[in-house]
Amino acid sequence: xxxxxxxxxxxxxxxxxxxxxxxxxxxxxxxxxxxxxxxxxxxxxxxxxxxxxxxxxxxxxxxxxxxxxxxxxxxxxxxxxxxxxxxxxxxxxxxxxxxxxxxxxxxxxxxxxxxxxxxxxxxxxxxxxxxxxxxxxxxxxxxxxxxxxxxxxxxxxxxxxxxxxxxxxxxxxxxxxxxxxxxxxxxxxxxxxxxxxxxxxxxxxxxxxxxxxxxxxxxxxxxxxxxxxxxxxxxxxxxxxxxxxxxxxxxxxxxxxxxxxxxxx
Numbered sequence: 001x002x003x004x005x006x007x008x009x010x011x012x013x014x015x016x017x018x019x020x021x022x023x024x025x026x027x028x029x030x031x032x033x034x035x036x037x038x039x040x041x042x043x044x045x046x047x048x049x050x051x052x053x054x055x056x057x058x059x060x061x062x063x064x065x066x067x068x069x070x071x072x073x074x075x076x077x078x079x080x081x082x083x084x085x086x087x088x089x090x091x092x093x094x095x096x097x098x099x100x101x102x103x104x105x106x107x108x109x110x111x112x113x114x115x116x117x118x119x120x121x122x123x124x125x126x127x128x129x130x131x132x133x134x135x136x137x138x139x140x141x142x143x144x145x146x147x148x149x150x151x152x153x154x155x156x157x158x159x160x161x162x163x164x165x166x167x168x169x170x171x172x173x174x175x176x177x178x179x180x181x182x183x184x185x186x187x188x189x190x191x192x193x194x195x196x197x198x199x200x201x202x203x204x205x206x207x208x209x210x211x212x213x214x215x216x217x218x219x220x221x222x223x224x225x226x227x228x229x230x231x232x233x234x235x236x237x238x239x240x241x242x243x244x245x246x247x248x249x250x251x252x253x254x255x256x257x258x259x260x261x262x263x264x265x
Contacts, residue, residue, distance in 0.1 A: 004109060004131060006173070008212060009036050014177045015059055016214055018135055025049040025106035029126070029135045030175055034063030038070060049106035053079035054137030055123040056088050060175065064091045078102060080122040088122075096124055116163065118156025119146030125163070133171040133215070136163065141174045142216035143182030143199075145227040147263065153256035157230065164228055168219035179203050179213040182225075185265045189226040189258060190235050196224040230254040 002022045009017040011033040018029040019040060027050035031037050041048055048071055053061055068075055068091060081095030082088075096102060098115035111126040116139040123146075125136040138146035139156075140163050148156055183200045190196055199220065203213050222228050229235055230251040235258065239245035245257040 004107060006131065006133065006215075007040065008214070009040055011036055012059060016173075016175055016177065016212070018173050019046075020107065020109065020131070021046050022107050027052060027104050027107060027109075028067070029173070030054055030060040030137060031063040031067055032059035032061065034066035034070070037063060037067060047106075048075060050075060050104045051077045051091075052111070052126055052135065053077065053083075053089060053092065054125060054135070054139075054175070055080065055120045056083055057120070057138070060137060061089060061091070076104075078126075080124050082122040098124075102126075114159075114162055116159035118148055118151035118153075118159045121150040123151075123159075127166060127170070131171070132167065132169055133173055134163065134166060134218075135173045137175050139163070139174075140172060140221065140225075140227075141176060141182055142172065142179040142214055142221070143186055143203075143225050144178055144262070145225075145259070148259060153259060154252050156259070157252055157255045160228055164218070164222060166218060168217075168222065170218040171215040172218055172221060173215045177212060177214060179216075180207045185262050186224060186226045188265070189238055189261070190229070190232065191238065192234055193224065199224050226258050227255065230258070 004022050007019040009019055011017050017031055020027050026046040026048055028037050029052045076093050077091050078094045078096050079089050079092035081097045084092035084095035096113040100113045103110040109130055111128050114125045116123050116125045119138045127134045180203050206213055236249050239257050244261050
């Protein structure tokens with residue numbers, strides 16, 4: 001069996017679709033657009049053998065139906081069990097929930113499913129111990145996290161803590177190139193974080209050259225991402241100085257204040 005590779009496929013303005021393959025078979029994560037996936041499969045003579053969905057937003061599922069139509073053979077589609085049951089994502093064939101282990105036989109690759117609600121109420125992520133990688137959709141971004149469209153701050157904080165408990169070397173494959181704007185905000189929240197300043201300078205240079213900043217790595221996120229640092233005294237102090245936090249400074253309140261600030265930054 002050939003080693004697995006992870007290929008970034010850009011889509012729309014700033015989406016990343018992640019294709020995992022062994023030079024023969026492939027699976028795609030969150031295919032919001034079928035065309036670039038089909039083009040890559042054709043160019044590299046790959047057979048699509050599975051689809052992983054993290055949540056229901058159109059830029060993550062918009063290409064699923066076309067990929068299934070063009071595949072020629074039935075393909076398993078994994079996604080949130082609640083969205084399969086409700087019919088919100090009718091293309092799901094294998095509904096998944098927290099703690100389940102799934103294996104893509106064609107790639108001999110296994111994933112553990114994590115429930116990570118917050119961005120949406122039924123968001124899941126896929127952790128591959130084989131690849132030391134997390135495919136987390138719009139829950140955790142490089143330098144940021146997703147907006148709370150359906151969940152609560154407490155839910156999102158719990159989801160991020162679940163991700164933070166993974167091995168520090170875990171590669172973070174999120175779905176958007178938001179890193180520079182996220183870090184610009186992070187510097188306002190934690191201006192004295194030297195590791196963050198260093199990362200901001202490096203990312204500024206990368207984006208100036210058109211270089212992708214994803215995947216990130218969990219240990220870097222733990223050091224520089226304000227949404228994973230709700231216990232930081234420096235962040236709490238900055239929130240208070242900017243009249244963004246009053247009263248309780250518990251982690252949920254701090255997280256909620258940071259998220260609200262980012263919404264309007």
